[in-house]
Amino acid sequence: MGSKCILRGSLFLDNVRVPAANLVASHAAYQQALAAHQGRKETDMWPITGYNAVxxxxxxxxxxxxxxxxxxxxxxxxxxxxxPLGEITVDPETNRANSPEFYGRFEPQEGSDVARMTDLRLVRFPG
Incomplete structure (x- = not known):
């Protein structure tokens, strides 16, 4: 990958592609709309957190x-x-949201300085 590689994979799945079994259907629509708004295929990882906060x-x-x-x-x-990541709840005792996280390996992409997360697992920690 080298020093020029930009890691744009995301715990929030904004710019990675996952098997249909792991994907929340509403996230696909969210990511497509964000990509259209940003005018590019690869989207940033942080907009989903702001979106959910609003x-x-x-x-x-x-x-x-x-x-x-x-x-x-x-x-x-x-x-x-x-x-877009499914149902999220704020725990009244900790004031933390149980937003899921995606874990996987970052893999270089041919012809791109963007690495993509692969072999994803969706992990939802208890409240």
Missing amino acids: KFLAAAIEAAGTTEPTAVAAALDGLTIQT
């Missing part, structure tokens, strides 16, 4: 019925939303 914020504001910060924060406790 989805959580919108759902919490709706649940709270207000944008008042304390009420929105309280509405996040135990909140579950549907995302």
Whole structure:
């Protein structure tokens, strides 16, 4: 791979291709829309985290019925939303979301300075 290789694989699966059995159908649509927006096939790895954060914020504001910060924060406790990565819940005790992570090996791609993650496994840690 050498020093010019850029690792753009992602724990959030933005620029990797996985077997259909491992792919959340809504993620394929998300990735295609992001690629079209960015004007390139390979997409960045971080937009999905911001996307999910905004989805959580919108759902919490709706649940709270207000944008008042304390009420929105309280509405996040135990909140579950549907995302391109599947269902994600905020644990009310730890305030952590149980977002899944993808693990695999980075492999160089012929004719590209971008390595892709292969042999993926989806891991969802308990709340």
